[in-house]
Structures are given as structure tokens and as C-alpha cells.
Amino acid sequence: MRFVYSFLYTCVFFLALPYFVVIGLIRGKYLSTFSERLGKIACSSERPSIWIHAVSVGELLACKSLLAKVKQEFADFPLFVSTTTITGQRLARELLPEATFYFPFDWAWAIRKVLKKIRPQLVIVMETEIWPNFLWTLKSQNIPAVLVNGRISDRSIRRYGMIKNWLPGFTENWMQTEEDARRMRHLGAHEVFVMGNLKYDFQPPQLSTDVTSLISSWKKDCVLWVAGSTMAGEEKIVLDAFARLKTEFPLKLLIAPRHPDRFSEVATLTANTGVSFVLRSNRAAANEDILILDSIGELAGVYQFADVVFVGGSLMDGGGGHNPIEPAFFGKAIVSGPNVSNLRAVFQDFQQRNAIVITSTLEATVRELLRDEEKRLRMGDSAKKIVAGNAGASAKVMSVLRRYLMEKCLA
DSSP: OHHHHHHHHHHHHHHHHHHHHHHHHHHSOSGGGHHHHTTOOSOOOSSOEEEEEOOSHHHHHHTHHHHHHHHHHTTTSOEEEEESSHHHHHHHHHHSTTSEEEOOOSOHHHHHHHHHHHOEEEEEEESOOOOHHHHHHHHHTTOOEEEEEEOOOHHHHHHHHTTTTTOOOOSEEEESSHHHHHHHHHTTOOSEEEOOOGGGGOOOOOOOHHHHHHHHHHHTTSEEEEEEEEOTTHHHHHHHHHHHHTTTSOEEEEEEESSGGGHHHHHHHHHTTTOOEEEGGGOOOSSOSEEEOOSSSOHHHHGGGOSEEEESSSSSTTOOOOOSHHHHHTTOEEEEOSOOGGGHHHHHHHHHTTSEEEOSOHHHHHHHHHHOHHHHHHHHHHHHHHHHHHOOHHHHHHHHHHHHHHHHHHO
């Protein structure tokens, strides 16, 4: 089975390689990460370590408080973090300079190179990253692999379900919800537990004084609508709605595209509307109607300035919705589109407790909230209570780490 998987993986890799080379040459992506993904990482350790894999920015922000606790309690173990995306790597390097690298391609020889360099005593995988050769190689070297904050989306259960008899397992599976746990057992996993969601242990990034001053002086006494983690197609809907709403309210708009490679595209789209705008990277703003947040890792902290928040990735088919917990932490009124399969349980909880409005008519919903400050405050208060009431998942993860690492600490 392993040989068949490795053969198919290699075939797909080389079939897709020309596309990634072209994209890499045009956009400057992928090529710079290639060497590390072959296992040629600069990180190394002379002692047994802890390896945490977090795909991108969202997973890193979710485990930010966990990373701090691990560093404090298990100081004898070097801590390494891998990511898959460029944006995730940038944030990881801010959190753990000189202890980050790109996750290797799923070939056993590449994975063994990484294992030899950092010598992990325990590997923690955030959310759901099932790479068969990676798990098989860890098992062959008796290195426990624990899935943390696991979730199985509607799309993932269909994809993994077709090959579930092939899938190697994690040593333990700590899932976000009972439904995620049920789906994981359906895929044949053992040692499956429910831990809650690490995203509820969210700690916002500390914004620089320059950013805080920039946004405060730009917002002034206006009402601020933040459209966060938007995807292609959503910015046009937001911009059209804003153009009409700003004739009725003293309103400003901050847009934060989900993917950095779309910053210039969104800037061009905004310029074509004729509405005044400024880029965050300009480091100056005056009376412009729109500010485009063309930065990485700041959005979660910027939500504190919002009066109304639209959580992107939720209006277009296939988006799946992005994290509403970040604006909820600050007690903000949140609006989302109907496509929320990525975090279905979270959105359902928010909706049942009147902490979010899920709608396909964005403009009408935002207009209603702009007219009703009391409703905004009620929604924000409910959202904040949900976050506070669900915190604590990182404590469960720490107890798992103690079981695996305490013997080594005492040795």
C-alpha cells in the first residue's frame, strides 16, 4: 500500500510541477521553498525536540497561546514549527525566529532528513493534515504523532473516505467537536477524543503603536465596517454595498483580503470604483473612505476598531467561511455569508445565541446593524461571552504533552 501511494504521489507531483514552476516564476511563489520542502532545512537540534505543524496563519494564531505555554513548561525541549504556506512561514518566523521551516514533501526520504536534523520526541499536527508517508515514517521511528484541534470538513470526509483503508493513523486524535470525532472514527481512527477548539483560546496580536495610531486617526468619529479574510468575488459585493451605505451613514471600510497575492488585485478593483482608498503599507492615511490591509498577521488585532465585521470566505461557493472568534474576542457585531462548512459548529453556536447574522443579503444586513447600535452591542456581548465560555482547550493539549514528555524531563 505504501509503495502504491508513493508511486501515485510522485506521478501527481511531476505532472503538476510545470504549473508550479510557471507560477513560481511569475509570482515569486513556491520556488523559494522548494529546497526546504526536500528536507534541506537550516534548523537543527542536539537534543530531543517538539515539532508542531501548522499549515498557515489561521492555525498558527489558533495555537499561539499553546506555543507560549509549551516554551515555558518544556524549556528543556527545543520547539520547532513547520508551515506549508508562505504567509504562515512569515508569521511563524516572527513567533519563533530560527526555529521554523517548510513542511517537507510527502516522500519518506525527505521526511527522514527533517527528523534527523531536529530529532523530535513528539510531533503535533494542527487541525487536519493527513500525509501518509509522514505518518508511516514517524511510526517506523517510534515517534508519537498527535492530531490536535482536529476537524473533518464536509469536503474532507468525502475525499478521505474514498481512501480510508489506506490512511495510517495518528497516535492520538484530539478533535474539536463530537461530529469531528465521529467522522474521524468513521475513517478508521482509534484513540479519538474531543477537546474543544483551540481558536477559543485566541490571544490577539499586539499591534504596533504606528498601526494603532494610523487606524485610530483614519477612522476618527466614523463607524467602521471591517471586511476580513475576503476571497475573490466578495470584494466587489462589499465595495458595491459600501458605496451605497456611505451615502446614508458616516461610514468607513477596511478590507483585508485573505491571500497576500491578491492585494494588488483588490487595490485595482477598489480604484475602479472611484472611491478614495489607501493601502496600509503606505503608512499614512487621511480622509480616505477605504483602507486596504495589505499586511500579514494584523487583521486579528485590527478587529478591535470595528463596529461591524463581515467574516469573508462565506459568500462564494467553496469558501467554507473563516474564523469569527477573532472579532468575537473584542465583542463585535459579526455578519457572515451562508457558506460556513469549515467551522460549522462554531457558526451554529454563534447563530443560536444571536451572536452572528448569517445572510446572503450582505448590504441589507449591514444597513440594519448600522441603524441599530443596541443590537450591535447585544450581539457583541453575546459573542464575547461565547469565546470566554469555551476557552481552555490548550490546557487539554498541555496534559497530553505532559504524558509524552514528562518521562524525558525526569530522565
